[in-house]
Amino acid sequence: MDARTNTGGPAGSGPGRGAVDGAAPRPGRAAALRERWFACSCALGWGAAAEWPDPAVDAVCAVVTARHPGGTAARDRAVERALARWAGARAGAGVGLAETLTDLAALNTAVSGGGSDTPGRDDPTASALDVAPPGRGPDGVRLLRAVSVAWTDVACGDLAETAAVDPLSGLASVRYLRTRLAEIYRAARAHGHAAGEEHALVVLALDVRDWRRVAPLTIAGEAAGVVFDAGESIAVVGRGTVVVLAPRGGLAERAAVLRRLLGRRLAAAEGMVGTPSVRIARLPATHDGACALLERLRDEGPDEPGPDEPGPAEV
Template sequence: MDVSSIEGSRAGSTGSTAGSRAGGATDATDVVEAALAGAAPRPGRAALLRERWFACSSALGWAAAAEWPDPAVEAVCAVVTARHEGRDARDRAVERVLAHWAGARAGAGIGLAETLTDLAALSTAVSGAGAEEPDDGAGAVVPGHHAPVRGPDGVHLLRAVSIAWTDVACGDIAETAAVDPLSGLASVRYLRTRLAEVYRAARAHGRAAGDEHALVVLTLDVRDWRRVAPLSIAGEAAGVVFDAGESIAVVGRGTVVVLAPREGLAERTAVLRRLLTRRLAAAEGLVGSPTARIVRLPATHDGACALLARLRDAEPEPQHEPEPHHEPEPDHT
């Protein structure tokens, strides 16, 4: 896709957002601000790209015109048409904003095939606009000259968009299913149900849920489509160590959570850590070393659900609880 033959940026208005999800405008604004750091916005060119994109998408068969506008569309037009500080910065920004856009399409109930067709329409729109008014290299538009085709590799972008769409679509499925559709492990919904049972039992006996249970959080830095294999391997390793009825669930892109009794938990976690290191040594898609840490249960079930949401959304990690000094291999953040 030619992402640099048009110079431009954020459209002057994002009012045309029919069919967008609630809160989408704020999310898109955050993405644009991050992606445009150090870039020069040019609203006029972004507005022109948006018009061309919609026309191309309609020509390729977009069914419902009212569902096409979205804050994520505005974000794509802003980032694609901006002048960035170098090719690498531009390519990273374009990939990030397209991933956000694909997730917004999935969240709005738009299928993957239609999303990829819309991506093709964007490529056509960018190429067509660039052929008319390319940049002269200093920020000015020079009519009548054709700009070279530049930008992230098309296959790479297809994969990034497909992964982002699948993350949201499968995340929605996992919210209503007992089993995660990608890894085969229990889903976050199932784990929330098990936690509710643990909290009810603790309350009935006049104890805190964290007195007898804790969470073991396995974190994997997994990238791209190859992340499914490391998650499955991590889940199997957890099942070897925690084989007495503990609940093992996948939470987010690269996190596996075990709900387990506290007795002997530090020793079992240390064993799991070593097992993970061995089994994941040659796993593709894994960056760095996996971590396993013990996290104390919050005081309430609502607090536990909020903790799972933070893990799922890759927000700042919770503080692990200190382990007794006499126990081997204490956990570290």
């Protein structure tokens, strides 16, 4: 079986089709690289040939073989993004990290090994992989790190959905926070009032980068625990968001204290970009609405505010 069968994508979505991050795709080279990558993966021990093809594979091949008008830096960023998406797809499909990294090594062999007709060989626009194979030199380490982090994001995200504690930060998980919210809504209903009358969410949004985000998240969780130390629930939601479920009494003042404390503690933290934001988000009318809010908070970036309290959201 060759790598062109069972792509797992829609018809016409093969390698090299369409624009690639503003670059000029070269479908012939992408298809050739895909075939060589598949052969190298099989040679390195890929177990189930039918499970190797994936649309993310096509995307990597397209980016690696495209002409990037933005130069080396733009090319390297595009390759890193494509490999991160590919690693996430592998994790989502149940492929282990060791097998994913072996497949990455196969891609390196496909790009940099072989004769002059090898896709990317003697082509300065082909890929960062041809210059710095994964595992060698700073660029190789960077790509290995990006792949490992992307794989872990998906794998540990799935784990966090079934655990009470987030495996990376040590804070409470989204699942635990959903459970606590269900209790809050049940208690509010039993007493004849809305959950949002007595509780709200304090949202700490951190602009963090790659593997170094664990330290800022942990610091943020510890700072939140200093300010909210009376049994409030503190949970991590997404890559860079910490949420506190707290009583409304004096909440604006406590949120202001937390923001100042975070500014001091995160000033020298690796992985931080910009300053953290702290805002208060109202609880929706229903528990289902609260769970949907958590999903939005998980997906939003630091500059994409969610549904805040009336008046100034930043405190």
